[in-house]
Amino acid sequence: EVQLVESGGGLVKPGGSLRLSCAASGFTFSSYSMNWVRQAPGKGLEWVSSISSSSSYIYYADSVKGRFTISRDNAKNSLYLQMNSLRAEDTAVYYCARDFGRDWGQGTLVTVSS
Amino acid sequence: DIQMTQSPSSLSASVGDRVTITCRASQGISNYLAWFQQKPGKAPKSLIYAASSLQSGVPSKFSGSGSGTDFTLTISSLQPEDFATYYCQQYNSYPLTFGQGTKVEIK
Numbered sequence: 001e002v003q004l005v006e007s008g009g010g011l012v013k014p015g016g017s018l019r020l021s022c023a024a025s026g027f028t029f030s031s032y033s034m035n036w037v038r039q040a041p042g043k044g045l046e047w048v049s050s051i052s053s054s055s056s057y058i059y060y061a062d063s064v065k066g067r068f069t070i071s072r073d074n075a076k077n078s079l080y081l082q083m084n085s086l087r088a089e090d091t092a093v094y095y096c097a098r099d100f101g102r103d104w105g106q107g108t109l110v111t112v113s114s
Numbered sequence: 115d116i117q118m119t120q121s122p123s124s125l126s127a128s129v130g131d132r133v134t135i136t137c138r139a140s141q142g143i144s145n146y147l148a149w150f151q152q153k154p155g156k157a158p159k160s161l162i163y164a165a166s167s168l169q170s171g172v173p174s175k176f177s178g179s180g181s182g183t184d185f186t187l188t189i190s191s192l193q194p195e196d197f198a199t200y201y202c203q204q205y206n207s208y209p210l211t212f213g214q215g216t217k218v219e220i221k
Contacts (some may be wrong), residue, residue: 026181044213045201045203047203050208062209068206098203104157
């Protein structure tokens with residue numbers, strides 16, 4: 001059974017940093033691209049970032065470019081999102097997703113507020 | 115960026131109804147189109163990929179069609195568990211983009 005479990009969310013002040021993790025199991029993690037997708041309260045889905053299976057290709061939404069960094073550790077079956085210079089508009093549930101959304105984690109809530 | 119426009123934004127339907135949701139891309143995306151279902155407080159669930167391929171374990175009452183710029187998701191006979199919000203997403207090119215969602219409510 002495929003499992004994706006996010007962690008690392010919480011309350012952070014504007015300008016602060018947070019690192020999200022996504023632990024994967026039930027599939028060959030190193031064979032798949034991975035993504036972060038977020039959903040602000042009461043809003044739709046917004047793609048944040050993608051990373052290819054070997055980390056050769058990385059993409060970011062313009063809204064997070066230069067502030068967020070996606071990475072992965074295939075030996076640990078883990079995906080990460082380093083979030084710096086956080087803003088109120090980054091408040092959302094952050095999901096990790098396999099491939100182009102084949103499987104999703106349960107999400108972790110990030111709240112940016114003073 | 116490719117804009118994805120869903121219609122309608124919401125609809126009311128009865129159990130047993132046939133429901134169709136439309137998704138239009140601002141430029142051609144071949145068949146690189148996925149559909150997701152999301153219930154309140156839950157993660158999205160994949161229904162359809164490659165415009166018309168049913169994800170494993172998804173009931174056959176869901177079907178997708180289209181290519182290029184115009185796509186549809188059809189639910190053949192709406193059941194209580196199908197009341198949710200549905201999103202389309204293009205994965206033809208980055209940035210990946212979602213439609214704004216279609217909320218299916220009980221009439």
